[in-house]
Amino acid sequence: MSNASISARIAPFRINRVELTIEKAVYGGDGLARLPADEHGPGKSVFVPFVLEGERVEANVTEQKPGFVRGQLETVIEPSTDRVSPGCPYFQRCGGCHYQHSSYEHQLQMKEAVLRETLRRTGKIELACELHIHRSPAWEYRNRTRLKVQTAPHFALGFYRFRSHDFLPIEQCPISSPLINRAIREIVNFGRTTQIGPDLQEIELFANHADDTLFIEAYCAHGASQVGAGKIAEKLKSAMPEITGVTVFEQARGADAKQLANYGAAHIVYQTKQAAYRVSAGSFFQVNRFLIDDLADIATADLSGGVALDLYAGVGLFSVLLARSFAQVIAVESSQTSYADLRQNAPREVKAVRATTERYLSSAPVGADFVIADPPRGGLGESVVYSLVRMDVPRITYVSCDPSTLARDLRMFVAMGYRITEGHLIDLFPQTYHIESVFCLAR
Numbered sequence: 001m002s003n004a005s006i007s008a009r010i011a012p013f014r015i016n017r018v019e020l021t022i023e024k025a026v027y028g029g030d031g032l033a034r035l036p037a038d039e040h041g042p043g044k045s046v047f048v049p050f051v052l053e054g055e056r057v058e059a060n061v062t063e064q065k066p067g068f069v070r071g072q073l074e075t076v077i078e079p080s081t082d083r084v085s086p087g088c089p090y091f092q093r094c095g096g097c098h099y100q101h102s103s104y105e106h107q108l109q110m111k112e113a114v115l116r117e118t119l120r121r122t123g124k125i126e127l128a129c130e131l132h133i134h135r136s137p138a139w140e141y142r143n144r145t146r147l148k149v150q151t152a153p154h155f156a157l158g159f160y161r162f163r164s165h166d167f168l169p170i171e172q173c174p175i176s177s178p179l180i181n182r183a184i185r186e187i188v189n190f191g192r193t194t195q196i197g198p199d200l201q202e203i204e205l206f207a208n209h210a211d212d213t214l215f216i217e218a219y220c221a222h223g224a225s226q227v228g229a230g231k232i233a234e235k236l237k238s239a240m241p242e243i244t245g246v247t248v249f250e251q252a253r254g255a256d257a258k259q260l261a262n263y264g265a266a267h268i269v270y271q272t273k274q275a276a277y278r279v280s281a282g283s284f285f286q287v288n289r290f291l292i293d294d295l296a297d298i299a300t301a302d303l304s305g306g307v308a309l310d311l312y313a314g315v316g317l318f319s320v321l322l323a324r325s326f327a328q329v330i331a332v333e334s335s336q337t338s339y340a341d342l343r344q345n346a347p348r349e350v351k352a353v354r355a356t357t358e359r360y361l362s363s364a365p366v367g368a369d370f371v372i373a374d375p376p377r378g379g380l381g382e383s384v385v386y387s388l389v390r391m392d393v394p395r396i397t398y399v400s401c402d403p404s405t406l407a408r409d410l411r412m413f414v415a416m417g418y419r420i421t422e423g424h425l426i427d428l429f430p431q432t433y434h435i436e437s438v439f440c441l442a443r
Contacts, residue, residue, distance in 0.1 A: 018071065019058050022051045025110040027118060027403060029098030029433040031055070035069065044069050049162075050092055050101055052080035053110075082106035087139060087431075088174045095162040097175065097431040104138040104430060111435050112425055115403050123407030125414060131423040134298070136291050138430045142176040143211075143270075143289040146204040147184070155191030157184055157203070175431050177289060179211045183240060190239040197232040199224040201251055206279070208268050209289065215268040216246040217281050220260060224250060229260035237263050244268070247281035257282065267341070272296065275320045278344045282337040284314045288428040296321055298424050298438050299397050305369030309393075311357045311384075312374045315341035316350070323349040326370070332360045361387035372397040379405025385412045396441040403435050410439060418443045 020033035031051035035043035048059045048071040056078035059071030076083070086092070086100035099107045112133060119125040148167055150156040156169035171188065172181050183205050190196075202219040216236055220229055229248040236246045245265030249257040259281070267280040273293045279285045286292050300318055304325040310318050313331035315338050322329045329350045333339045339354040346352055353360055357375070361384060371393045373380060379402060380388075388396060389412075396418070400406035410420065422440035429436065 017060050022053055022055045024053050027114050046071050048073055055080050090170055094168055095160050098433045100431050108133055115435055118403040119407045123411040129423055134294055134426040136427045136430050139174050140177055141288050141290050144206045144287045145176040145180050149200045151198050157188055177207045177211045179207045180205045186240045196235050197228055200232055209271045213244050214242045218248045219251045226260050233261045233263035277315050278341050279315055280337050280341050283341050295426055307368045309368040309371045314338050316345040318372050319346055319350050323347050332357055358383050368393050370395045374399035377402040380409045385409055389416045398439045400437050413441055
């Protein structure tokens with residue numbers, strides 16, 4: 001009898017340490033294993049981070065719920081052949097990455113398996129088309145990185161520790177661009193010799209396409225003064241010559257935080273292979289500097305017609321390209337800052353509309369030959385799906401950053417007569433569990 005079985009029989013609700021065999025990876029970064037069944041019933045599911053399929057491990061139980069258990073990896077008894085040494089000294093302490101213990105090839109296999117299983121389990125969908133996998137360089141891919149700020153007892157930049165809100169100071173982030181890594185070091189050194197200001201809580205470093213220009217968004221405590229914010233902006237801009245501008249916001253929930261001050265440029269110009277985009281402070285833009293063009297090409301190539309509808313349009317990444325092959329593009333965006341950039345970036349064939357997607361679709365919109373939608377993690381939802389079905393849109397491209405909400409929405413589309421014609425997994429976030437995908441629908 002195994003140690004786990006003995007422990008479970010003696011104290012079924014007070015297990016401390018167990019030996020497990022990992023069955024598979026699940027969305028969220030954990031590996032799934034199971035406790036042995038006993039007289040109390042079938043073995044519970046156990047979720048353990050930083051493990052790989054097929055590994056035999058020893059884990060400490062950190063949380064017990066009626067339906068599952070969470071564990072903390074203690075020892076890898078039998079490692080997978082796909083296990084590698086992490087590329088970051090903070091891995092397993094920092095909460096940002098989840099897969100650095102795996103070879104990159106195996107990371108892609110895990111993500112494909114998770115995506116397919118989520119479509120099958122949640123969407124009741126077995127893909128009849130090929131799922132194309134698009135690789136990224138595994139390191140230095142991020143053009144945008146947001147860090148926590150510690151101002152006392154000494155200045156430091158960092159992230160939250162894994163599954164906590166405790167501050168972890170760092171001096172490098174190997175998934176971020178070389179310029180961002182240099183900025184982390186130089187801003188930390190600058191902050192330790194210059195009093196930047198106690199209200200500063202977070203900074204976001206945004207590097208341009210050439211990785212030679214940096215823009216900073218800084219976030220201050222609620223109630224910070226505009227005078228103090230202005231001083232913070234001025235000081236941060238002087239930290240290194242590549243910083244062209246700093247915009248300071250009041251820390252707030254929601255899409256449009258209150259802007260307190262700006263010093264230098266208020267935006268960055270991001271050049272892709274096909275277009276240049278103004279991206280202002282507070283606007284969304286894709287973070288993988290190697291795959292932006294691939295994503296745009298996959299989502300918009302070989303399409304033409306009369307009217308295209310771009311939902312959740314952001315600064316116009318897709319609208320600008322669609323305008324070259326459609327007579328008119330209607331781009332819908334709710335954020336004021338992104339909408340302003342959209343209007344600046346879009347050619348005359350694009351009609352920019354500031355509204356939520358739900359509100360726009362509820363107002364009897366014109367018909368469209370093609371719709372592209374790139375929603376946040378919450379997905380489209382029933383209201384948007386039904387609105388698109390009622391419009392009888394013949395072709396839809398769905399850009400998703402969450403497989404669960406994607407599967408939910410695709411299930412509704414398929415039930416109402418759409419078929420999936422293409423599937424793409426675009427690995428915008430190596431070393432993490434996050435999955436970006438593009439699915440093309442037709443009816």
